[in-house]
Amino acid sequence: MSHSTVPRSRAEANTKPAKTPVASGGATGARKRTGKLGLRLRFRRDRVLLLMTLPALLLILVFNYLPILGNIVAFEDYDPYVSDNGIVSMLHSPWVGLENFQRIFQDSAFWDAVQNTFVLFFLQLVLFFPIPILLALLINSVVRPRVRAVAQAVLYLPHFFSWVLVIAVFQQMFGGAGMLAQQLREHGHNGIDLMTDPAIFKLLVTAQSVWKDAGWGIIVFLAALASVSPDLYEAAAMDGAGRWRRMWHVTLPALRPVVALLLVLRVGDALTVGFEQILLQRDAVGPGAAEVLDTFVWWNGVRNQDFGYAAAAGLVKGVVSIGLVLAANKVAHLMGEQGVYKK
């Protein structure tokens, strides 16, 4: 690599998407090559590849696309028990048109859930998302392989604990009868209970997520960092760049496409915030502070068997999610990054 490959400007970075480890240039390259060939020729040439994709395609069709039809129940007062067959039940349930949607938009519990979901999403975006990047930079700077392996193992470990366990540990530490509260009481202060205070619940949830999953999140960033050629650092060093300048001009630009990609993906998932984690703690602070869209759907659908209503809420969530992905992708393009897809 020559000196000049270090991207100096946004424009230059943009012209070299293939440099990035994840947002692959492979796909774009393939498209150029196949452009001129006829469909049949291409089919014959790629038949082995196509055959290999078939099982995955089938799975997606059966488990992702067919169930989309089930959204019909959002327009019904769906009663799954009128028949042994779900499709027959769908045909027999009374059609109510948009009534479920009207009910949802008038339901203050739904709007609470929407608000909680968005607040939680933004909190996590600001407080959680950058942490794996910082950790990855930290780990990457550790030279001794042993120390590095141990540090990585320690960071990954909480990811494998179940939420029930994580929350029980938090309760034992920060609950009203937990270690912190008892320590305070023994020293003559009032005990505090961080687990049942609706005002700080969202910070609590974010803290739990960070503790559990921040370590796991560094994997992708480490992979991206590993693909940065050491030549770049050497060249930069020879140009007189110090530690911070190397990070600013070499490391971070190399991470940028990955960050942009993950950010877009995260935005697509914005309305999906910690279902299990929140369901387990929902009653501790009440649904007013804790209900998110996923638990709202669960509560009304599975728990109350108001399937039509829950399906309608799920559908609203899906539509908003698509909108968010499209918007985030657009922003990524404006920033000169690949995003998830490009026209």
Add this chain to the structure above:
Amino acid sequence: MTPNAASASSGSSGPSRRSFLASTAVASVAVAGGMPLLAACGSSDSDSRGGTTSGKNAKKLLPAYVASNVVTPDIPSKNGSSMGFTSKLDVTTLKTSVPKKLGKGGKVTIMSPFWGSPPKSDNPYYTSMNSLIGVDVQWQNQDGNTYDQKLGAVLASSDVPDVVVIPGWNMGGKIPSAIISKFADLGPYLSGDKVKEYPNLAAIPTDAWQRSIFGGKLRGLPMPASYVTNIVPLYRKDLFDKAGYQLPKSADEFTALCKEITNARAKRWACGDMKWTAFNIFGVLSGSEKALGWNQVDGKLVYRVETEEYLEALEWTRKLFAAGYVHPDFKLGKSQATDPGSKFGAGEFLIWNNDISNWYGQQAAQAAQNPDFKIWGMDLFGHDGDDPTLWAAEPAGIFAFVNRKASESVIRDVLAVANVTAAPYGTKEWMMTNYGVEGTHYTIKDGVPVKNDKGNNEVVNAFVMVASPASTIAHPDFPDVTKASVEWQQRMGAFTKKSSFWGLQITEPARYTNLSNDFEQLEDDIARGHKKISDMQQAVSDWKKQGGDKLRDWYKQLLDENGSAAS
């Protein structure tokens, strides 16, 4: 588990919920007894408006009653209490209530809620029960705590097991409509004199059968229960005696006692979540089933959430929380991750309102490691110091249903199973159902059967869930607890009234089934200070507008047409 789990039950809570209760405390009684409950049966299959079956129509369906006279109880049932057996049980002279095997050797799958870790499917308890009955029962034990979530999905599938056990507290949302469309009519096998083929089923009290009529047909095999409230304010008598605490006689005395007990610095709090006791001492209409919450006052029906008492009870509960008398773990509500039982055992809190089966259950569980431990039930008092006004719970709360597609031979085999599990105390069948096999699951110590670890692990839930004898409390190993439990029920039974729809199985019309879904959540939010009493008042006025008033008219018409079942 309760050795005689089948009998220890009361009200809306099942016996086998004990370990469940132990792990999630009273809040879960609330879940159980609470809101998202039932709607139940329609007067006919085609009648989607819901309704009930009573009077003459019910008489045609109900099985004949033939009392069992195997053993006379030491304490007979009075004021709706269970029967109590306190004298020693001579295992060598047990009677036989099923002289010849009725099972034809077929295979029957049963799905049932299970609290705890289920044993292996070929364990000696299941195999010896199966050979006693003559039916190959295959258990599909599902976690009882999340049973409502599985139930809805299983019933919606085309693969429903031969028998499904459904507790009343899991009959929320559209489950009642599922019961009516998915389960068989047992009338042709049990109505009138036909039941005499199964003598132990014939000895199940008629009011329990009355509750088993769903959608105008006899569909359930009931677990009879005492109609006296199942929620007892249990307290640590050993620690009360040591500190010289006096039992409270009014709501204010209770609060003062809480203040005296609580010392957070020493890790001691007065009580758990007292919501369900508050409802009892303030005389709030029962919350264990929707229909029980309605009562006619001066010719007008009122629902429990509309009453002053309801708000007062919530406010009182809220004050206990706000003053810091409640153990902090209970602030987590149903999501409580740790078992309050061990904290109660450690004396972190001294008053725990809980299902009556826990009186024995906690005592037995703590007896080994904690010899001084003594738990006792506090009498309920009126909030103002007068006698309390208590409202009756249902005389049967858990039912087993047979798949509509089951053949006659499968149904006969299921009834053979039920005829054994419903055997009364003092029979070999009762002993095997509740204690397992002598030598394997229990041993006789000082003339008293005591379960060993294997017994505690295997002889739990399962068979006791299918059908049970008339409500019985019998713990030969703790006769004083047995006596006190029954006497508590009898004293409280004297204050117990039956609301207008007591004893009936009622299906609300589909459009109203989700109307009251959010009240229980709101109650808990108010108690914990997350919501205000005014939020409840708002919710009640919304409830009226969104259909509550129409539902009132519907119930009024039902009452005018059917009369009430309460005598």
